[in-house]
Amino acid sequence: SPRASAQDASDRIKVSFEFFPPKNGDMESQLWDSITRLASFQPDFVSVTYGAGGSTKQPTMNTITRMCRETALAPAAHLTCVGSDKASVDAVAREFQAVGVNHFVALRGDPPEGVGAAYQPHPQGYANGAELVAGLRAIADFEVSVSAYPERHPESPDFATDIDMLKRKVDAGATRAITQFFFDNDTYERYVERVRRAGIYVPIVPGILPIHNFGQVARFSKLCGASIPDWLARRFDGLEKDPETRSLVAAAMAAEQVNDLVERGIDDFHFYTMNRAQLVYAICHMLGLRGAEAVGAAA
Numbered sequence: 001s002p003r004a005s006a007q008d009a010s011d012r013i014k015v016s017f018e019f020f021p022p023k024n025g026d027m028e029s030q031l032w033d034s035i036t037r038l039a040s041f042q043p044d045f046v047s048v049t050y051g052a053g054g055s056t057k058q059p060t061m062n063t064i065t066r067m068c069r070e071t072a073l074a075p076a077a078h079l080t081c082v083g084s085d086k087a088s089v090d091a092v093a094r095e096f097q098a099v100g101v102n103h104f105v106a107l108r109g110d111p112p113e114g115v116g117a118a119y120q121p122h123p124q125g126y127a128n129g130a131e132l133v134a135g136l137r138a139i140a141d142f143e144v145s146v147s148a149y150p151e152r153h154p155e156s157p158d159f160a161t162d163i164d165m166l167k168r169k170v171d172a173g174a175t176r177a178i179t180q181f182f183f184d185n186d187t188y189e190r191y192v193e194r195v196r197r198a199g200i201y202v203p204i205v206p207g208i209l210p211i212h213n214f215g216q217v218a219r220f221s222k223l224c225g226a227s228i229p230d231w232l233a234r235r236f237d238g239l240e241k242d243p244e245t246r247s248l249v250a251a252a253m254a255a256e257q258v259n260d261l262v263e264r265g266i267d268d269f270h271f272y273t274m275n276r277a278q279l280v281y282a283i284c285h286m287l288g289l290r291g292a293e294a295v296g297a298a299a
């Protein structure tokens with residue numbers, strides 16, 4: 001049964017968690033409460049996003065530094081190359097390396113005008129994700145993860161162009177791709193088949209977005225080329241003023257999505273936590289993972 005198969009898979013299931021750097025003190029305590037709670041699942045790694053153009057360089061650095069000093073977590077720093085010359089991007093990578101980072105999530109980033117605006121590489125910069133991966137690998141033997149788009153990146157005219165960029169990133173030394181969020185597992189499965197047919201064999205780790213705020217996710221989906229299936233919109237329909245039910249629905253839906261992926265043979269998941277632990281904690285628990293508290297209680 002699906003339930004039993006999720007339970008059987010719990011030994012081999014790997015998870016990673018993504019956070020964004022806090023903008024103020026309140027957000028910082030929320031972030032650290034979440035990191036502490038989710039750390040008990042012993043994630044493969046935890047990543048911290050990086051504002052395009054370096055807008056969050058210091059907060060990202062502070063968060064990563066604290067992770068290195070105060071936790072046993074393996075941090076991955078996101079790094080973007082939009083709007084910067086190569087020397088500055090390399091210098092930031094070396095700063096991260098100096099505080100203990102050996103893993104980067106290498107991204108091109110979006111133009112300052114926002115997602116969808118025409119992308120102009122910096123004249124002395126890395127032009128895309130693939131060039132950034134090569135640049136990072138030239139600095140040190142870093143582990144490098146990159147992005148993948150099950151529904152195509154909005155700038156890609158077709159899947160062939162999109163998958164060609166993924167291939168270039170892997171050829172440049174990336175060893176893992178993390179997907180943009182998606183809600184239809186068939187879409188993901190078809191994409192992975194296409195990727196394999198293109199001779200790309202690195203893990204394509206599904207990026208799971210528990211829906212904390214449906215309106216926000218719907219707006220963001222339009223920009224980044226992810227689609228919201230009608231059935232999904234329908235599930236949140238009418239719950240605008242009922243946050244408690246909304247979060248129950250969101251947890252149930254993400255668990256349903258993840259369990260279905262487990263049945264399809266997937267055992268590695270990347271969670272977009274939005275710096276909140278609750279939903280992701282519940283989903284990981286349903287996947288059969290146990291946090292330190294639960295393990296302690298059972299002993």
Ligand code: FAD
Binds near residue numbers: 147
């Ligand atoms: P690339 O891999 O370089 O290219 C993306 C796609 O664009 C390719 O598939 C390619 O086909 C197409 N493309 C590129 N150039 C051309 C061209 N000249 N002609 C035709 N098609 C082209 N953004 C942040 O600012 N900070 C973050 O921390 C961050 N983290 C992310 C984490 C994940 C897992 C994902 C999926 C995205 C993240 N992003 C982040 C968003 C990302 O920066 C944007 O999606 C950006 O638009 C593309 O960056 P990329 O590295 O995917 O680009």
